[in-house]
Amino acid sequence: MHNGCMIDPRLITLRVFARCGTVGATAELTGYSPSAVSAQLRELQRVLGMQLLTKDGRGVRLTATGRYLVAGSDTLVAEWERLRAAAMAAGDQVQSRFGLGGFSTAAAQLLAPLAATLRSTRPQLEVQVLEADPDRCFDLLVAERIDLAVIVAMQSDTYLEDDPRFEQTVLLDDPLDVIIPSDHPLASRETVTLEELASEPWITEAAGSTYHSLFTAAFTAVGVTPRIAHEAVEWETQIAFVGAGLGVGLLPRLAPLRSAENVVRLRITGKGKPARRIVAAVRKGSLASPLIQESLGILQVRANRILAARPEDDL
Amino acid sequence: MHNGCMIDPRLITLRVFARCGTVGATAELTGYSPSAVSAQLRELQRVLGMQLLTKDGRGVRLTATGRYLVAGSDTLVAEWERLRAAAMAAGDQVQSRFGLGGFSTAAAQLLAPLAATLRSTRPQLEVQVLEADPDRCFDLLVAERIDLAVIVAMQSDTYLEDDPRFEQTVLLDDPLDVIIPSDHPLASRETVTLEELASEPWITEAAGSTYHSLFTAAFTAVGVTPRIAHEAVEWETQIAFVGAGLGVGLLPRLAPLRSAENVVRLRITGKGKPARRIVAAVRKGSLASPLIQESLGILQVRANRILAARPEDDL
DNA sequence: GATAACCGTGCACAATGGGTGCATGATCGA
DNA sequence: TCGATCATGCACCCATTGTGCACGGTTATC
Numbered sequence: 162m163h164n165g166c167m168i169d170p171r172l173i174t175l176r177v178f179a180r181c182g183t184v185g186a187t188a189e190l191t192g193y194s195p196s197a198v199s200a201q202l203r204e205l206q207r208v209l210g211m212q213l214l215t216k217d218g219r220g221v222r223l224t225a226t227g228r229y230l231v232a233g234s235d236t237l238v239a240e241w242e243r244l245r246a247a248a249m250a251a252g253d254q255v256q257s258r259f260g261l262g263g264f265s266t267a268a269a270q271l272l273a274p275l276a277a278t279l280r281s282t283r284p285q286l287e288v289q290v291l292e293a294d295p296d297r298c299f300d301l302l303v304a305e306r307i308d309l310a311v312i313v314a315m316q317s318d319t320y321l322e323d324d325p326r327f328e329q330t331v332l333l334d335d336p337l338d339v340i341i342p343s344d345h346p347l348a349s350r351e352t353v354t355l356e357e358l359a360s361e362p363w364i365t366e367a368a369g370s371t372y373h374s375l376f377t378a379a380f381t382a383v384g385v386t387p388r389i390a391h392e393a394v395e396w397e398t399q400i401a402f403v404g405a406g407l408g409v410g411l412l413p414r415l416a417p418l419r420s421a422e423n424v425v426r427l428r429i430t431g432k433g434k435p436a437r438r439i440v441a442a443v444r445k446g447s448l449a450s451p452l453i454q455e456s457l458g459i460l461q462v463r464a465n466r467i468l469a470a471r472p473e474d475d476l
Numbered sequence: 477m478h479n480g481c482m483i484d485p486r487l488i489t490l491r492v493f494a495r496c497g498t499v500g501a502t503a504e505l506t507g508y509s510p511s512a513v514s515a516q517l518r519e520l521q522r523v524l525g526m527q528l529l530t531k532d533g534r535g536v537r538l539t540a541t542g543r544y545l546v547a548g549s550d551t552l553v554a555e556w557e558r559l560r561a562a563a564m565a566a567g568d569q570v571q572s573r574f575g576l577g578g579f580s581t582a583a584a585q586l587l588a589p590l591a592a593t594l595r596s597t598r599p600q601l602e603v604q605v606l607e608a609d610p611d612r613c614f615d616l617l618v619a620e621r622i623d624l625a626v627i628v629a630m631q632s633d634t635y636l637e638d639d640p641r642f643e644q645t646v647l648l649d650d651p652l653d654v655i656i657p658s659d660h661p662l663a664s665r666e667t668v669t670l671e672e673l674a675s676e677p678w679i680t681e682a683a684g685s686t687y688h689s690l691f692t693a694a695f696t697a698v699g700v701t702p703r704i705a706h707e708a709v710e711w712e713t714q715i716a717f718v719g720a721g722l723g724v725g726l727l728p729r730l731a732p733l734r735s736a737e738n739v740v741r742l743r744i745t746g747k748g749k750p751a752r753r754i755v756a757a758v759r760k761g762s763l764a765s766p767l768i769q770e771s772l773g774i775l776q777v778r779a780n781r782i783l784a785a786r787p788e789d790d791l
Numbered sequence: 792g793a794t795a796a797c798c799g800t801g802c803a804c805a806a807t808g809g810g811t812g813c814a815t816g817a818t819c820g821a
Numbered sequence: 822t823c824g825a826t827c828a829t830g831c832a833c834c835c836a837t838t839g840t841g842c843a844c845g846g847t848t849a850t851c
Contacts (some may be wrong), residue, residue, distance in 0.1 A: 172482045211567050219848060252544070427687075515810080
């Protein structure tokens with residue numbers, strides 16, 4: 162959250178703009194109104210004596226100077242985060258506000274317990290959780306709306322291993338299970354291999370999504386080409402499709418099956434064991450912050466507990 | 477001048493406080509009122525969630541966390557200066573305000589011409605010159621009141637070769653001349669050695685000052701111990717003392733003799749050729765700024781011209 | 792080629808933040 | 822003990838800054 166950042170908020174706004182490209186989106190992300198963002202950027206140019214923006218069609222675009230400034234500000238922001246974190250650690254203190262972000266499954270399984278734990282151990286800490294897709298999580302990190310995000314690695318196209326703005330920590334590899342109708346011949350099995358399901362009609366996400374890539378990667382690993390019958394966006398939809406007998410699908414271990422009576426979940430064995438990697442992302446430099454460290458520890462414990470709850474599937 | 481700095485002004489205030497130690501002095505340096513400084517520091521602690529200050533007698537003192545934060549902020553400020561300078565250079569632009577500081581002789585001989593040149597070449601640039609002793613110049617640099625200072629090296633006790641806050645450039649070595657009464661036996665000479673004046677009554681600054689150190693250093697170089705008859709602070713006073721026949725003294729080449737009729741200035745030859753080193757100091761990171769570069773160039777030209785105007789004394 | 796949707800910006804107005812000046816309390820030196 | 826010095830709290834005030842709405846310009850759609 163925009164909590165004690167010593168960098169001029171207008172520069173932060175510029176950084177957000179550099180990410181999303183439009184004033185309107187910047188306003189939505191930062192919580193300002195569009196006119197405020199416009200005024201801020203204008204004021205920033207005035208006070209810096211630089212031309213940072215140019216009109217471009219019906220929008221505005223960063224100039225070369227603007228891009229240079231934004232790129233260079235990465236180290237500045239990281240340096241401040243590092244300093245704050247170190248000072249916090251040195252003074253044995255934590256900030257008063259803490260913003261968390263993550264996609265739905267992570268929010269439910271990881272962020273909610275984390276928030277609850279922090280709430281009890283640090284009663285005077287304001288914890289806010291924002292559900293958002295990974296891409297938006299990075300936006301929110303840049304906008305200083307959140308301080309820690311739980312995302313699926315490589316889900317975001319803007320995600321880079323060595324992005325100068327972020328640092329990541331692997332929390333766990335969440336294996337994908339198979340969900341099949343309960344009246345399916347294999348429904349009574351404990352585990353199944355992808356080869357056994359090669360001829361089934363598959364339900365997956367649209368091509369281009371992260372899970373679709375995981376999907377194809379898993380099947381190419383075992384050398385078969387699945388037939389994609391249907392597409393769904395939400396897990397719930399996909400589960401409903403499977404329940405309706407439209408086909409079979411993949412469901413992350415962390416995603417709950419809930420009350421889907423006519424759907425069973427099977428572990429995958431064999432070569433192709435698809436999994437999604439769940440990582441925690443923070444602004445670069447903030448990794449040393451006591452609160453971040455504590456949160457990562459809690460998340461790690463939680464992740465390990467999740468993994469340990471199903472020890473049999475790793476064999 | 478506090479001109480488009482992207483670092484929170486409250487942190488700058490804290491940095492100034494770290495230098496001078498009292499709220500009142502911080503207020504004077506930053507241009508705020510004491511209550512404003514007090515409120516800023518309190519607000520800073522609140523928003524950062526750190527205790528930075530402790531009561532200490534009738535004043536306040538930095539805590540360990542505070543000192544840590546201030547020390548770490550050096551790189552942050554330097555990083556911003558570097559970024560601004562680079563962006564300015566990349567965009568071929570300069571800031572709109574420019575603050576200069578220096579001690580009296582430098583202000584007259586170097587800063588005034590620099591300000592005049594900048595005023596003509598960049599009409600829309602606000603140039604402000606502040607006369608201040610070197611120590612205060614560093615304060616003003618930290619407080620972002622000025623951007624460039626011309627000082628005598630090692631005059632300030634806070635001056636460090638590798639201070640993480642400043643960068644320096646040698647402008648010139650200003651030789652010290654001898655001033656003697658015009659009715660002195662040596663008054664008709666062009667040059668003189670210190671040995672020849674060893675037995676004269678000397679007029680100098682009080683022990684502990686920079687010029688006093690230069691004074692003693694010069695005489696220890698030639699192996700004689702001068703007799704200090706009188707002490708003066710201002711050059712004008714010292715000249716008046718010499719004119720009154722009270723003794724002889726040292727006067728920097730840059731300091732004008734003006735209308736002192738009964739005083740003559742002689743160059744010093746031989747081993748002990750005392751000189752004061754005049755350097756330009758800027759905030760670390762700002763050296764790449766176009767305006768700083770241009771200013772340093774102008775100062776260097778001016779310094780070379782001063783040296784060239786008296787070419788005979790270097791032999 | 793007209794119309795609609797979208798994007799950014801300017802303007803009037805309001806509210807919050809932040810600074811000043813003065814008074815007060817506390818501590819140290821004479 | 823008295824005065825000087827320092828920081829701080831408080832009332833007031835001003836300036837910055839954000840909002841809401843309207844407008845102009847540009848692109849897409851039919």
